[in-house]
Amino acid sequence: MAVVIPLFNGAAHIEEALAGVCAQSAPPQEVIVVDDGSTDDGPDRARRFAGRLPLKILQKANGGQSAARNLGVAEACSDWIAFLDQDDVWHPQHLANLRAAADNGPAQTGWAYCDVSVVDAAGRLLAPSLLHRRPGRHPKQSVDECLAQDMFVLPSAAL
Template sequence: MSDKAPPLAHSVCVVIPMYNGADSIEQTLASLVGQTRLPDHVIVVDDGSTDDGPQRVKDFAAPFRLTLLQQANEGQASARNHGLRHSEETFVALLDADDQWRPQKLEKQLALYDELSRQGRPVGLIDCYTQVNYSDGRQQVDDRCKNGRHFYDFIHANVVNGVSTALVKRDVIMHFGGFDASLRYSEDRFMWTRIAEYWEIHTVPQVLLDRTVNSGNMTAQPQKYYLNKIRFIEVYLARYGAQLSKQQRIDFVLGNHTDFLNAFSRRGEHAQVIGVYRQMLEYSWQTLIFANGKPTLRYLYARVRSLRKATASTTAT
């Protein structure tokens, strides 16, 4: 007779926000059908789509309970909250409409949760490694491994390997009322930070998600998202600024601006690089030496290119 404890009884609801996801939603749902441990309930929240994605969900033959909810376009945070409110399961697993899980994703995460729970660990979230597939053919693996308390790590970066990796206790995420729907960018990082303040975060050290990054993401359209990032900085500091040291606040603000300064620089948008850098410098002189001086070098390069362009324009006239 085995002395290994039987697996704990769990139920899992997968929440998928979808906006014009007709090209990918069937592959995403098929990745759930292929799970070695099927989800108990899948909720797709149509966030005001104008394509036939909702009909494709209705027509999909699923071996699990599949619910389609619809709302006006209000953003991913609002769509996820809509799905969360209609879930009743023990766990919520988040999945974007253009990502796919590998077959053992749920099985491995639930097994890790059971193991940690038997040890008495206060687990709030479990993620996994991610294979990131860019639309231009590039690939990378996001493999940040967590194994406990990680609140202060979120000052420097979103250390969860993509929102579609997250398996969360429903009562944990609902403790905060769901995602902050006022945020249109980094709403997941804010939620993970709030969870990490009270609970542990752990990782299955295996690639169990294929994530698609296309032309609509921040790297391709930084101007579209930059103001939303500034809003995230404001919300984060309003909630946590008082409990961070001055240096931690500086690192947080400069790090978040640097993400976009780098994106603008890669696209050759020199005026935007200069604008972001000036905002950073207004916040702290440490901008000059932040990240080994790389933002300063990008700023100087942008200044030189802008001056050359202005000189060439003057000469031409």
């Protein structure tokens, strides 16, 4: 499994995001941070994790999160890709739970996603189970259901 993190001027958050990757009970085989033209020291802060994670840092001119994610996916060797935004933090079981959901789903499962909680900068829980407060049923079970209802799947919550 690969983790792809787009990074743009994220020095204030990238270390916490990467610490959350380090804390995973099912660690990834590769972590790809795509520096999307940062002008702060975020990439240097990310490099500090090189001994703790199988880390690759790519650099590109600023083109936005989607372009950074696409470059990370193109460079990944893993069959499964998990996205993590620079200012998000995963619970320690995040990757294990998503992988279990994918492995235990129908034979043609191509992706899995989970609920999210919103916390403030001090770590106080502001909104638990944000996904279940949205309209529609979760988890979605078909492409038709995905297209007919509000998807509201955040990149950091998908595999």
